[in-house]
Amino acid sequence: MIAAVDHVQLAAPPGTEDALRAYYVDTLGMTEIPKPPALAARGGCWFQAGPVQLHLGIEKDFHPARKAHPGLRVVDIETYAERLxxxxxxxxxxxxxxxxxxxxxxxxxxxxxxxxxxxxPFG
Structure with missing residues (x-):
């Protein structure tokens, strides 16, 4: 039985971890969380905000998806859009x-x- 989404995996090209950290931490306000050592050797980075986790994995021949995306629920969307x-x-x-x-x-x-x-939000 599916109880929840544990995380969403997105891809990124090699060598982009610093740019991803700047965006996901500084711009979006997420926190970087450590990857398990066996997975850290692959590169990439993981981020969390409350129960939401986004994992950015390295993909050698990366091409961003044009339509696929995570939908992230926010509070006070106007203020959040201004922040971004x-x-x-x-x-x-x-x-x-x-x-x-x-x-x-x-x-x-x-x-x-x-x-x-x-x-x-409350019905």
Whole structure:
């Protein structure tokens, strides 16, 4: 029985860990978490915010997905969008999901991320 999503894996090209750290920690406000030693040798980095984990793994022939993306629920989406924009990240608002405010952004290697907040989080 599936109980929850444990993490989302995204890919990145070799040698981009510092740029990923700058974006996921400084821009998004996540915390880097240590990878297990056996996996750390592969490169990449893992990040967490509350129960949400994003794992960035190194892929030699990396190409960012054009459509696939994690959807990350946020609180106070307007303020969060301002935070990203103030740190140089693109913020592209989209109004096509009824009952939600949402925008898209891309990390430094082109991974698409969706940020959303329900219009009425408590029903």
């Amino acid at each position: 924009a103030a740190r140089g990240a693109t913020v592209t608002w989209d109004s096509d999901l009824p009952g939600h405010r949402r925008f898209y952004s891309h990390d430094p290697v082109g991974n698409r991320l969706e940020f959303l907040e329900p219009d009425h």
